[in-house]
Amino acid sequence: MLKLKARYLKFKKRKFLFRMFKYLTILVVLGIGMLVALFALVYFNFFGPLPNKAQLSGIINEEAALVYSEDDVIIGKIFAENRTNVKLSQLPQHLKEALIATEDKRFYEHIGYDSRSYLRVLFKSILLGDKSGGGGSTITQQLIKNLFGRNYNGVLSLPIHKIKEVITAKRLEEIYAKDEILLLYFNSVPFGENIYGIESAANRFFNKSVNELKIEEAAVLVGMLKANTKYNPRMHPKNALQRRNTVLQLMNNQTYLSDKANDSLQKLPLILDYENLNLKTTAGYFVYQVKQKTAEILAEINEESDKNYNLETDGLKIHTTLNYKIQVIAEKAAQAQLMIKQKQLERELRSNNLKAKWLKKQESASVQLAADQKKRQLSLFDWDSTQTIQGNKFDSLWHYAKMLNASVLITHPKTGAVITWVGGNNFRALPFDMVLSHRQIASAFKPILYATALENGFSACDYLENEEKNYPAYDNWRPSNADHSSTPDQKVALWNALIHSMNLPTIDLFFKLEEKQLLDICKKLKFPAIDNNSPSIALGTLDLSLLEIIRAYGAFANQGNMNELHLISKITDKAGHIIYENKVEKAERIFKAATCQTLTAILQKAVAQGTGSKIRNTYHIKSQLASKTGTAQDYTNAWFIAYTPSIVLGTWVGNSKNDIHFKSGKGAGSSLALPIVATILLAIEKDVQLRKQYLTAFTIPDEIYASLECPAYKEKGIKGLFNRLFKKPNQK
Helix, strand or coil: CHHHHHHHHHHHHHHHHHHHHHHHHHHHHHHHHHHHHHHHHHHCCCCCCCCCHHHHHCCCCCECEEEECCCCCEEEEECCCEECCCCHHHCCHHHHHHHHHHHCCCCCCCCCCCHHHHHHHHHHHHHCCCHHHCCCCCHHHHHHHHHHCCCCCHHHHHHHHHHHHHHHHHHHHHHCCHHHHHHHHHHHCECCCCEECHHHHHHHHHCCCHHHCCHHHHHHHHHHCCCCCCCCCCCCHHHHHHHHHHHHHHHHHCCCCCHHHHHHHHCCCCCCCCCCCCCCCCCHHHHHHHHHHHHHHHHHHHHHCCCCCCCCCECCEEEECCCHHHHHHHHHHHHHHHHHHHHHHHHHHHHCCHHHHHHHHHHHHCCCHHHHCCCEEEEECCCCCCEEEEECHHHHHHHHHCCEEEEEEEEECCCCEEEEEECCCCCCCCCCCCCCCCEECHHHHHHHHHHHHHHCCCCCCCEEECCCCCEHHHCCECCCCCCCCCCCCEEEEHHHHHHCCCHHHHHHHHHHCCHHHHHHHHHHCCCCCCCCCCHHHHHCCCEECHHHHHHHHHHHHCCCEECCCECEEEEECCCCCEEEECCCCCCEECCCHHHHHHHHHHHHHHHHHCCCCHHHHCCCCCCCCEEEEEECHHHCEEEEEEEECCEEEEEEEEECCCCCCCCCHHHCHHHHHHHHHHHHHHHHHHCHHHHHHHCCCCCCCHHHHHCCCCCCEEECHHHHHHHHHHCCCCCC
16 A cells, blocks of 8 residues: 555656646747747847948947147047047057956857856856856957947846847957957947046056056956946045956966966056046146137038038047147146235235125125025135035135136237137136136237327327326316326326336327227227227226237237137048148238337337336346236236247236225236246246247347437426427437
């Protein structure tokens, strides 16, 4: 009976096992059938088109445009994706070995997909739950994912993606050699921080090209591919170091590294040379202007030809006129001056309690006061660093309202090339470009008026009234000199009035000229239209940009000829073929050469003994220079412009709004703006090459200088006549 029962149980067990095997077989067959069906649906594009061989043959990765300075420094990138492609010959062998050891050690053996890897994933990773089993995607499949992305297909997304990548990877391997696939991979793989491709990553984290990467540096970048945020060496250096050593060990496992080399490399510290052109502000304002101008140039090229250049993806090389060395000098000079003057301004503001008055005005104008007063975390740019504070909207507004700003523009007057462009304090934090901002030009306008007079028959030794008086036709306007001096019994020579920037003689000169003469010159100089005839424009009440006034002074430096300013010298495609080259247009004649020579001789005197004398006395600059200061009413805007025949330098300094400013001479052009230009000039003068290139001597005839040899003042009336009749020949 027991034997019978045992046989029955054995039979029942066999029957159960047979049934289970049957069901399992059916499930396997169904699974295989469904997989085959799914494969067929994917293959025949039911879930979206697959790239065919023709499309795969034409793969071209998007590539950022690079912006170069005149002295061949990369100063910016313009991109949709921050990518710079490299050639196969530029990939170091140890970089390729690091990738293969880490991501796909059978890369040279499989045909695009690796069946053994899929079996490993199935049994080790999925069935046994061993996370160390790794993934099943080959480098080729990862490349497909990088190039074409993945679409959402519900619960079937993962198998559909894998099938698509298997099919496309096999097609890709039928077209490209293995090393070409590695190149495509390295040029397309993302590294976080909106950068793509190994060259951009090498530039970002090690400030070098890919062919210069050391083994340990290559291991850092390859290690990032597992999780580019978690293993970002700047953000998470400990994670990156650990991951780097894992990559080195994997290279050792595959015999790419000896035990000795592996041990020594793993002991090295993680050393970065982080270089992010987006975070740095050097030439940021300039690069933005270059981007705008390049877009215009490409639009014209595309319209006039059958080309279709894309600024953000075609890997163009934009060669500019900017001198990087002088750009850095200018930015540092502006920063150093503003850091000193900011402290002085804030002391003045505290002494007159302006902040409380200013805040009260802002709060009274607020339409949502409660929301504006709500405290929150604020990141505010400051010269020392970007500071984070707890504050409200008004705190942020006050921080930037009290901040002094500076812009610097330097050009070559003979060509109009822009040598330096500093649009403000920090492009990322304060992107508004002060080079283009219109501000009251103050006495920096006076040379325009005096040049107009010289152009229309006046001489440097004509004498002008220096007496205060009312002008009834202009609401009893009563101008005065800056120091409130006047000489009712004496007239002042035109040259002396200009070098000391005297207001009263300037107004007298304005009334001696025909109004149309000045307006015509302003129109030729492409200043904004002047819609009133107020004599105050002679003193600089006109609003001009730094760009407009520097372009105008370029005419003084260039014998009366004014060039349009330009920023781009040429543009090439990524193969190096020139697609655009700037052709300097013929300069427009604004003044006679003799007019500019006389004016320049006067402005040289301004450096020697007038408003620009700090150039010599304080900064001890020896080069020949002509210069002019400008100080707007109430010290709201400070200007200083200097030039030689080969360079024009100008700066503006002030607050963003006119309601906050210095109340004393500390805000004058000679105190606030001049030091920036002087510091730049001093650095240029100390550099032999730059000095020879830009600080060239004036070639003004001796008779021009002789035409200024007349007394600074002349007495009026009988006493003056007597002195003129009976003075000694050498008496002035």
